[in-house]
Amino acid sequence: MPIDDFDLAIAPLKDLGGQRVWSLMISLFGDLARQEGQIIGGPVLSAIMSAMDVRPEAARVALHRLRKDKWIASEKHGRISHHSLTPEGRAQSQAASGRIYATPDDLPEHWLMVVTDDAETGPLEKAGFTTLMPRLYVGDASLPVPKDAATLPGQAVPDWMKRQLEPASLAESYAQLSDALHHVARDLAGADTLTPLQIATLRCLIVHNWRRLALKHPALPRPLIRDDWAGLVAHQRVAALLAAYPRPDLPEIATA
Template sequence: MPIDDFDLAIAPLKDLGGQRVWSLMISLFGDMARQEGQIIGGPVLSAIMTAMDVRPEAARVALHRLRKDKWIASEKHGRISHHSLTPAGRAQSQAASGRIYATPAELPDRWQMIVTDDADSDAHEKAGFTALMPRLYVGNASLPVPIGAAALPGQDAPDWMKRQLEPASLAESYTQLSDALHRVARDLCAAETLTPLQIATLRCLIVHNWRRLALKHPALPRPLIRDDWAGLTAHQMVAELLSRYPRPDLPEIATV
């Protein structure tokens, strides 16, 4: 696909905001080089960052920060730098990958409600539950019940409950992401017309914009999600686009 047409097609994803360069790099490595032994060469990294309108000096600063934070390790082979996730960076990427790449069809189909003796929502949300009201939480039926809590199996959830469980602070962001993904899906050509570099760039933007929202709240079981919630619509579009544009092999990008 011609570069100008591709840039125009992916512009809605670039315009969403929140594109911190170090975070973009985490999304890129998490998508393209999450497995042990996978590396991204300096020229490839530079080409992808340039395609996302990241200035070279900003990319260098972000790379330095990620090395300092033990996320990324770099080695030089001749004149070419090779970058990879550290064991710690790989572990964190793997831990988040289930949430990022699970499709809506893979969401849990059973849920439970727990009543606790305290209102420590942070602790319970870290355990995978979502607060419905003080001391009352819902979550996947397979989650361990906290000590001292009472658990009830989930039944048919009323619409008001589903609406109340939606993260209100992210409502506008999910709507913007859903709209952007629909525009990208409409304007992009078929996968076979894109270069491996273009697909890697597209996937990074999709994963990054989805990750920065989805990881801010626990995953809800499917029976607790409204069919027309913008977060579900965005999730469906993410799954569709990542399937439509499969991850290219790193050597393929390097030869472009």
């Protein structure tokens, strides 16, 4: 696809907020080089960053930060730098990948309600539950439940309850992401075949914008989600685009 047309097509994703360069790189490595032994060469990394309008100096600062934080390791072979996730960075990327790449069809179908005698929300939310009201939580029926908690099996869910479970602070951001993904899918629908570099760039922007919202709250079982909730619509569009543009092999990007 011509570069100018591609730039216009992905512009809605680039225009969304929260595009910190170091975070973009985490999304990029998590998508393209999450497995042990996978390496992104300096020229490939520079080309993808440039396609996302990241200045070379900003990319260098982000790499320095990620190396300092032990997310990324870099080695130089001749004049070419090779970058990869450290074992720690790889472990954290793998831990988040289940949530990031799960499709709406993968969402749990069975849920339960948990009642505790402790108003502290931290432990239950860390375990994957969502607070409905003080001391009352809902979540995947397969999640571990505290020994002293009471549980009730999930049944029919009223609309008011589904709305109450939606993260209100992310409502606008999910709506913006959903709209951006709609425009990207529409503009790419009639396009010529994308190059491996363009696909890598597109996937990074999709994964990054989805990751920075989805990881801010626990995943809800499907029966607890409204069909027209912007978060679910965004999830459906993320899954559709990632399926339509499969992850390219790193050698393909390097030789494109």
